[in-house]
Amino acid sequence: MKPLGVLHPLLVHFPFALVLTVALLEFRAYRADRSLPSPHAHPLLAVAAIGALAAAATGWLHASGRTGSDAILFAIERHRWFGVASTVLISGAWWLFRGEPREGRLLGARALLLLATLSVGIGGHFGAELTHGRDTYLAALDQLLGRDPAERELSGKAARARLRWAEERLTEWSPPSSGLPLSYEGQIQPILVGRCLVCHGPEKMVGGLRLDSRRKALQGGDRDEAIVPGDHAASGLWYRSSRAETDRPQMPKDEPPLPPEWIDAIARWIDEGAPWPEPEPTPWNSTED
Ligand code: HEC
Incomplete structure (x- = not known):
């Protein structure tokens, strides 16, 4: 099973890009008519939830038994739990976007979608720290600011x-x-x-x-x-x-x-x-x- 873990970095981007897309679509739908969700939200979230589940499972395999500095283990832990939280939130949002829109449920669905988007962003940040090192961003900032x-x-x-x-x-x-x-x-x-x-x-x-x-x-x-x-x-x-x-x-x-x-x-x-x-x-x- 463990070799499947190498698929994680590949798999992880797709569902989470999808969540961001749904968030954008939903934002547009909300601006057009608050009481109507985007018709794409439910089906796209289903795909995203399946993808997130695959990403979480391969991620778990990928991380198991990894050793490293405290900083790396810390980033792995954070990345892991934000990844799991994202998967749960996406699945929850998918569940709430089902069927005829009802006001209370739609509100809940949108709240979960927002939380999922945030969680994906934070989890992705810790993931990037693992693959690129925190310095990638800071170095880019240095270049922009002309700082040594x-x-x-x-x-x-x-x-x-x-x-x-x-x-x-x-x-x-x-x-x-x-x-x-x-x-x-x-x-x-x-x-x-x-x-x-x-x-x-x-x-x-x-x-x-x-x-x-x-x-x-x-x-x-x-x-x-x-x-x-x-x-x-x-x-x-x-x-x-x-x-x-x-x-x-x-x-x-x-x-x-x-x-x-x-x-x-x-x-x-x-x-x-x-x-x-x-x-x-x-x-x-x-x-x-
Ligand atoms: C600007 C930052 C920077 C400086 C300065 C730097 N290193 Fe590194 N070093 C790195 C990075 C990034 C890695 C990890 C690269 C990799 O994946 O192998 C690394 C990895 C290493 C490793 C392997 C660590 C491991 O087991 O993974 C050794 C040994 C090492 N550096 C020695 C040195 C020596 C000796 C110097 C000074 C002459 C030095 N480094 C200066 C950034 C730096």
Whole structure:
């Protein structure tokens, strides 16, 4: 049964587009004559209800056993229950739109239709968060407003201080003189803080990944192991940012690639066992504003 779950994203759009269509038709009918429903409402809602039922069933299969970050599980839960509520509301509206219109029942039918439309909208929003990430919308907004995404993400003062600290380190970044091992604080932390934490840090953990402590980094993300100490080629941290042969999106996402000497340093540091002090050093907290 579970493979049927992949049909969910495909199935889900049709019934819900239909509900919006019925809502529009009904709105026009209401404006023309309040006491008469649109003749299309009842039959279209029947199709929508069947479609919604199929979408809910496949959605349930699709979500069952899914793991991920708290944010993802939260979005799944919300999406699930708004999806179920939408299905119930659509079926209820269909039932009330039946037969000869009677005033009280028509009012109820329209109320349910309105609620169904809202529920579909909210449920769809959580669904889109699952497939596109919340950032799709915010990024589009940034583009419209000509805003720098990094600024939006880092609205917190602590986060800004962190980024400023990293930028200073990165302008004078250099590998250790030959023979010396790399140090987390010297070479690696500025890269992670300056280029990765906006999306994989305390404010936001895209892909279920946080890179602000060794323990969290070792837990990896939803899809990849971020760090396999001693094996850079198996570490997402490296192959996601090295332009290596991989089908994975490259990091930092939608930004210029890291300079080759940083990528080499990451590889070497992972091969040296990814030494990383605990607790996480936060030198930016002591820098002056
Ligand atoms: C602008 C946001 C952004 C930045 C900055 C960013 N990432 Fe990502 N990262 C993402 C997104 C989005 C995904 C999920 C992509 C996917 O589906 O594989 C991801 C996924 C990952 C994953 C895989 C997580 C998993 O298991 O699914 C790794 C590893 C990773 N990023 C490493 C990095 C590193 C290292 C940096 C810094 C050099 C970085 N990222 C910077 C957005 C970002």
